Amino acid sequence: MFKSKRIKYAIIGVGRMGTVHAHNLYKKRVSNARLAAVCDISALALDKFAKKHPGVECYNKHEDLLNCDIDAVIIAVPHYQHLTIARDFIKAKKNIIIEKPLTVELKDAQEFCKLKKKYPDLKIAIMYNQRTNPLYAKAKELIKSGALGEIRRSNFIITNWYRPDAYYANNSWRATYCGEGGGILLNQCVHQLDILTSLLGTPVNIDSRISTINRSIKTENDVTAIMEYKNGAICSLSASGHEQNGICRLEISGDLGRLVIGKCKMVLYTYATSEIELNLSTLSGYGRSKKQAKHYRYGILRLIRDSIYGQQIRIIDNFTKSLLNGADLIADANEGINALEIINGIYLSSWCEKKISLPLDNNLFSKMLEGKRNEEKTYILKR
Ligand SMILES: NC(=O)c1ccc[n+]([C@@H]2O[C@H](COP(=O)([O-])OP(=O)(O)OC[C@H]3O[C@@H](n4cnc5c(N)ncnc54)[C@H](O)[C@@H]3O)[C@@H](O)[C@H]2O)c1
Secondary structure, eight states: OOSSSSEEEEEEOOSHHHHHHHHHHHTTOSTTEEEEEEEOSOHHHHHHHHHHSTTOEEESOGGGGTTSSOSEEEEOSOGGGHHHHHHHHHHTTOEEEEOSSSOSOHHHHHHHHHHHHTOTTSOEEEOOGGGGOHHHHHHHHHHHHTTTOSEEEEEEEEOOOOOOHHHHHTOTTTTOTTTTSSSHHHHTTHHHHHHHHHHHOOOSEEEEEEEOOSSSOSSOSEEEEEEEOTTSOEEEEEEESSOTTOOEEEEEEESSEEEEEOSSEEEEEEESSOHHHHHHHOOSSSOOOOEEEEEEEOOHHHHHHHHTTHHHHHHHHHHHHHHHHOOOOSSBGGGHHHHHHHHHHHHHHHHHTSOEESSOOHHHHHHHHHHHHHHHHHHHHHO
């Protein structure tokens, strides 16, 4: 399929994240991959990049790259432009990695996936780097094997995305409905919501509340949601970007066992008797069955390596292998839809101040998001 055994990448957007991807490729941190070109509409960003990375071709319009000799592009620009640019590269028959989130609105993601279907020979992935965390992969395997029995409850605490005002002030598109399309939920928690949907699927309804605590931003930095699954299981989610010393902790409980997943370790508790049997067989007292605990770790060396954008390198490495040898993608772009449905659903429930059901009412969501963008424009004009 490829003339050379090395994949030639171009990076679209060399801001904070695009520069990391470009730098990793430039430094040959991904086998059989090289950086062929970068593109940014900001002359300043291109200049800054070129000074530190001599020899890389620089472009100021992605359109100029459509007919270039490249095999794949990584799109690392603000959210609303992800799919506009991706559509152009699909039509130019280039393989694509799209930064998360796939886009802002579920309906646009759905349309994009329909278009993607027409190009089955192209690989299109999403940068869901947290999927490379071996604990989440193990958790998926354990749940699938039935180790927890029927899932009844899950709690996700995501408070490890601390962002001060300076972070938002640094970049005008951040934490705005017009530029980013949402706040902490869409930008940061999309990673964990992807993990949640890959472990437990999509809920049938959502009741939520979002708010902004101690920041001069229009979008949220605090989220509370209750989600209900088809079998009646409940997931409660709390996320914030204003708590110091935050954590990321997911607990999933079923009638046969419980998983507690932290940042670098996970414990599986399994019971000798299912809760259903325990309840029936306990004729007096409080009831208890034997419990076993099994511990899993991220692995200290891997954790250190991954902490400096190592997970992102793993996604590009997997993508390269998928192009060269047909390896399965860790995160196909189609899977970008699932977390987006929950995220849009949490916003909608909060804006409507009521429980909403999924599948999402795309028209209502679009209308309400448009309202938020208009409010924001009025607010900016009044300042
Ligand atoms: N996977 C991760 O861990 C991770 C971490 C941070 C950011 N991101 C994602 O990466 C993307 C970029 O975020 P960032 O923090 O680097 O933002 P950024 O603002 O630092 O960089 C974006 C760059 O894109 C450029 N740009 C804008 N429109 C463009 C266009 N049409 N063509 C070419 N360049 C264009 C801007 O000039 C800017 O240099 C976002 O989707 C964000 O959510 C992912």
